[in-house]
Amino acid sequence: MSEAPAPLAIRLERCGKTFADGTRALEPLDLEIRAGETLVVLGPSGCGKTTALRIIAGLEEPDPGGRVLFDGTDVTPVPIERRRVGLVFQSYALFPNMDVRGNIAYGLRIGGLDKAGRDARVDEMLAMMRIESLADRRIDQLSGGQRQRVALARALAVRPRALLLDEPLTALDAKLRDTLRVEIDALLRRLGITSIYVTHDQAEAMALGDRIVVMDHGKVAQIGAPREIYFAPASRFVAEFIGSMNRLEGRVEAGRFVTAAGAIPWPGAPPGARHVLFRPESVRLADADSAQLAGTVSAAFFLGDRTRLFIECGGHPVIVETGERREFARDAPVHLAIDGNSLLLLKDSQ
Amino acid sequence: MARSNRLLLLLFLPAGIVFAAFFLVPLGQLFVIGGTGKEGWAAYGAILTNRNYFNSLVSTTLLSASVTGATLAISGVAGVFLTRNRFWGRVALVAMLTFPLAFPGVVIGFMVIMLAGRQGVIGDVAEWLTGEPLVFAYSMAGLFIGYVYFSIPRTILTVMAAAEKLDPKVEEAARSLGAGPLRVVRDVIVPGLKPALLSAGAICFATAMGAFGTAFTLATRINVLPVTIYGVFTEEANIAAAAALSFVLGVLTWAVLALARTAAGSTVAAAG
Amino acid sequence: MRRRGPAFWCLLGFTLCVCAFLIVPVGMSMLAGVTVNYQSGIGSGMTLRWVAQVWEGYSDTIFRSIGIALACLACTLLLGVPAAYALARRQGALARTIEELLVMPVAIPGLATAMALIVTYNTLGEFRTSWTFILTGHVLFTLPFMVRSVLAVMGAIDLKTLEEGAASLGAGFFRRIFTVVLPNCRSGILAGSLMVVTLSMGEFNMTWLLHTPLTKTLPVGLADAYASLRLEVGSAYTLVFFVMIVPLLIGIQVLARPVELGTKATRR
Numbered sequence: 051m052s053e054a055p056a057p058l059a060i061r062l063e064r065c066g067k068t069f070a071d072g073t074r075a076l077e078p079l080d081l082e083i084r085a086g087e088t089l090v091v092l093g094p095s096g097c098g099k100t101t102a103l104r105i106i107a108g109l110e111e112p113d114p115g116g117r118v119l120f121d122g123t124d125v126t127p128v129p130i131e132r133r134r135v136g137l138v139f140q141s142y143a144l145f146p147n148m149d150v151r152g153n154i155a156y157g158l159r160i161g162g163l164d165k166a167g168r169d170a171r172v173d174e175m176l177a178m179m180r181i182e183s184l185a186d187r188r189i190d191q192l193s194g195g196q197r198q199r200v201a202l203a204r205a206l207a208v209r210p211r212a213l214l215l216d217e218p219l220t221a222l223d224a225k226l227r228d229t230l231r232v233e234i235d236a237l238l239r240r241l242g243i244t245s246i247y248v249t250h251d252q253a254e255a256m257a258l259g260d261r262i263v264v265m266d267h268g269k270v271a272q273i274g275a276p277r278e279i280y281f282a283p284a285s286r287f288v289a290e291f292i293g294s295m296n297r298l299e300g301r302v303e304a305g306r307f308v309t310a311a312g313a314i315p316w317p318g319a320p321p322g323a324r325h326v327l328f329r330p331e332s333v334r335l336a337d338a339d340s341a342q343l344a345g346t347v348s349a350a351f352f353l354g355d356r357t358r359l360f361i362e363c364g365g366h367p368v369i370v371e372t373g374e375r376r377e378f379a380r381d382a383p384v385h386l387a388i389d390g391n392s393l394l395l396l397k398d399s400q
Numbered sequence: 401m402a403r404s405n406r407l408l409l410l411l412f413l414p415a416g417i418v419f420a421a422f423f424l425v426p427l428g429q430l431f432v433i434g435g436t437g438k439e440g441w442a443a444y445g446a447i448l449t450n451r452n453y454f455n456s457l458v459s460t461t462l463l464s465a466s467v468t469g470a471t472l473a474i475s476g477v478a479g480v481f482l483t484r485n486r487f488w489g490r491v492a493l494v495a496m497l498t499f500p501l502a503f504p505g506v507v508i509g510f511m512v513i514m515l516a517g518r519q520g521v522i523g524d525v526a527e528w529l530t531g532e533p534l535v536f537a538y539s540m541a542g543l544f545i546g547y548v549y550f551s552i553p554r555t556i557l558t559v560m561a562a563a564e565k566l567d568p569k570v571e572e573a574a575r576s577l578g579a580g581p582l583r584v585v586r587d588v589i590v591p592g593l594k595p596a597l598l599s600a601g602a603i604c605f606a607t608a609m610g611a612f613g614t615a616f617t618l619a620t621r622i623n624v625l626p627v628t629i630y631g632v633f634t635e636e637a638n639i640a641a642a643a644a645l646s647f648v649l650g651v652l653t654w655a656v657l658a659l660a661r662t663a664a665g666s667t668v669a670a671a672g
Numbered sequence: 673m674r675r676r677g678p679a680f681w682c683l684l685g686f687t688l689c690v691c692a693f694l695i696v697p698v699g700m701s702m703l704a705g706v707t708v709n710y711q712s713g714i715g716s717g718m719t720l721r722w723v724a725q726v727w728e729g730y731s732d733t734i735f736r737s738i739g740i741a742l743a744c745l746a747c748t749l750l751l752g753v754p755a756a757y758a759l760a761r762r763q764g765a766l767a768r769t770i771e772e773l774l775v776m777p778v779a780i781p782g783l784a785t786a787m788a789l790i791v792t793y794n795t796l797g798e799f800r801t802s803w804t805f806i807l808t809g810h811v812l813f814t815l816p817f818m819v820r821s822v823l824a825v826m827g828a829i830d831l832k833t834l835e836e837g838a839a840s841l842g843a844g845f846f847r848r849i850f851t852v853v854l855p856n857c858r859s860g861i862l863a864g865s866l867m868v869v870t871l872s873m874g875e876f877n878m879t880w881l882l883h884t885p886l887t888k889t890l891p892v893g894l895a896d897a898y899a900s901l902r903l904e905v906g907s908a909y910t911l912v913f914f915v916m917i918v919p920l921l922i923g924i925q926v927l928a929r930p931v932e933l934g935t936k937a938t939r940r
Binding site: 404405407408409411412414415416418419422423424425426427429430433474477478481482485487493495496497498499500501502503504505506507509510511512513514515519521549552553581606609610611612613616617619626629630633639642643646647649650653654657 | 679680683684686687688690691693694695696697698700701704710711747750751752754755757758759761762770773774776777779780781782783784785787788789791792793808811812815819845867870871874875876877880881891894895898899903906907910913917920921924925
């Protein structure tokens with residue numbers, strides 16, 4: 051990719067979107083996408099993430115007052131066909147009237163590249179996506195995973211200034227999703243291209259994003275690196291949307307958080323806290339004398355490599371994962387130990 | 401956004417202009433002319449007040465209703481049978497059953513003559529059996545046969561398309577709960593086909609109400625509405641009355657189709 | 673499920689009877705068209721005399737019908753395909769209402785439409801007496817079939833996303849239309865075209881009122897022949913009509929899935 055353009059920096063300024071029927075899909079949004087980074091936009095369906103992507107692509111115009119800047123240049127009135135952004139769709143959007151080669155060459159043909167140049171670039175793309183053997187297939191002869199590889203090759207063939215991916219893996223089955231996720235990750239790192247990746251799958255977001263934007267109801271809930279989002283969620287929505295989260299009620303007393311099921315030592319506990327949150331992996335099963343909480347097993351699911359336990363803890367369900375090989379009977383008493391440092395306190399849960 | 405809307409409008413414009421100039425405007429004109437006769441706007445009530453027109457309306461409606469019933473029964477049975485069974489020659493059978501799909505009415509009339517006319521098969525068979533030839537092509541019965549003939553192909557296609565989409569698992573579930581074959585038909589298949597039957601029935605009814613070619617070929621004085629209108633137009637040269645009657649007929653068929661569409665909740669394309 | 677009970681055979685018998693009802697008269701009329709004397713049966717010998725007589729007396733109606741059908745096809749392509757695209761791209765109540773309106777000429781009896789055209793345009797003498805008057809009626813009646821057929825395909829291929837894909841690769845509007853939209857709607861355009869030609873060739877309801885003695889079409893000639901000539905000639909004429917229309921009907925069956933056709937209507 052020697053002639054690849056320098057990575058693009060994108061900025062959204064007050065980009066809101068209200069549809070003709072009056073629904074507000076996106077509250078005015080300010081967003082900075084750094085040159086060369088992979089930004090994942092994560093959220094449940096209807097949160098405005100796809101609208102944001104479509105505004106960046108040029109498929110939707112922001113409400114008046116909103117601006118889209120590419121490397122500082124205002125591109126708001128520029129239609130998509132002149133923005134040079136690669137777009138990958140959940141439904142692939144491959145042209146059924148062309149074969150694989152024709153699809154990948156389409157953008158190059160429009161760009162006016164001669165036949166030799168096109169052939170060379172198409173071969174390069176086929177090799178990069180490892181689909182050389184599919185070059186002359188019709189689109190309806192391809193599996194979902196193969197289609198998505200072709201769609202990526204087609205978008206990248208024109209050397210776009212940025213790559214926009216809208217739920218590219220959602221239509222695939224779980225195993226294929228994992229494989230392709232690894233491939234896409236390697237590809238984006240290697241190309242160093244600015245990419246915006248929209249998904250509702252938090253595992254995908256964690257694996258791929260340099261930064262993640264969590265969205266909810268048309269608004270940004272949090273922006274940050276995956277670790278920040280996971281370990282320091284800014285709101286209960288973010289905390290519960292990403293991974294599993296346990297929640298206990300109680301009160302702070304002399305450096306401890308006291309609950310109905312026991313007390314957890316918590317140095318530096320804020321005085322007014324009434325709820326704490328913690329991840330399943332920061333709890334472990336313990337002997338009665340070294341434990342802080344007591345409870346009973348309400349359900350146990352053997353997952354092979356671990357067992358996921360639902361434990362009734364003073365009226366609250368607590369999820370615990372354990373590598374222990376024994377079977378857990380319903381209603382069996384268990385004891386839990388929690389690291390006080392891993393307790394989270396949210397502003398909105400005080 | 402605004403730009404692309406203008407472009408779409410531009411693309412639609414030619415069709416829109418032709419449609420307005422040659423359909424909407426003439427239809428309005430037809431309506432106006434219908435009110436310019438001797439009776440004035442009362443012409444629109446004539447279909448109920450004029451004995452001759454009213455009889456014609458009643459017999460046309462009865463004919464159309466019985467054609468619809470017979471067609472739905474025949475096509476329903478054959479259509480479900482053809483979707484649920486795979487056997488040698490099935491494709492050819494389907495092809496033959498749907499073959500007369502776009503025959504014009506005049507040709508359908510001729511087919512009826514071939515079947516039940518003076519030299520028709522039915523007449524020959526009847527003569528061979530009873531010594532008396534049976535000829536009914538040139539009566540209401542002939543028209544009935546013709547309309548059923550015309551409606552079967554399209555109705556079978558609609559039924560087959562709908563039966564194809566019925567989930568056989570629902571039938572299996574009903575059988576697992578102890579339902580016998582007749583109960584399955586009554587409780588699962590007929591309700592499942594209801595939208596399709598409704599829309600096909602509406603098309604069938606509206607077509608029979610407005611059809612002209614078949615009656616014209618069978619040529620006798622069969623008192624159905626389109627023939628009556630044609631008579632008023634050509635023989636009595638009462639253009640206003642003919643306009644009023646055909647406008648009412650148009651509204652009637654269109655209303656039947658619109659009603660069926662609302663009831664079936666799916667798109668019912670129409671027929672005349 | 674392999675076991676076939678008496679119910680299967682009963683239903684098969686029934687279906688075969690229905691099939692015979694539809695096909696026997698077709699076969700008989702074709703046969704009658706080449707029989708010397710139908711009354712005395714096949715034994716009287718086969719002849720092409722009646723076909724020749726039809727050709728002599730009515731060949732002009734055949735060519736006129738073909739001409740009108742092709743002109744009608746050209747009009748519905750030029751008007752219908754762009755209109756279908758506009759309707760496919762515009763969601764919402766207005767587009768659906770327009771779609772409904774466009775179908776009205778099929779919902780309303782041809783007699784009414786023809787009468788409306790006559791009362792509006794009978795003063796335009798030259799237009800009234802030319803074949804284009806018939807063409808106008810045919811275009812109104814067949815346009816919905818073209819629009820719906822193309823719309824059905826456009827709805828099935830997720831046109832919007834395909835176009836967005838093409839646009840993201842730099843294709844402007846006309847480029848998208850000619851490289852992506854039209855090629856992918858080919859099957860709908862073809863199915864619609866066959867339907868338009870078939871329906872135009874067979875249209876009688878409107879044409880009977882719209883035609884003049886100098887602009888008779890094939891179905892008008894058929895009605896003439898049925899009314900005034902002997903059965904063998906009528907049959908021979910019908911045979912000619914079948915020969916012209918059967919390839920089109922087979923084309924429709926092969927091309928458009930019967931499923932799609934079932935929801936569309938034809939009329940006489």
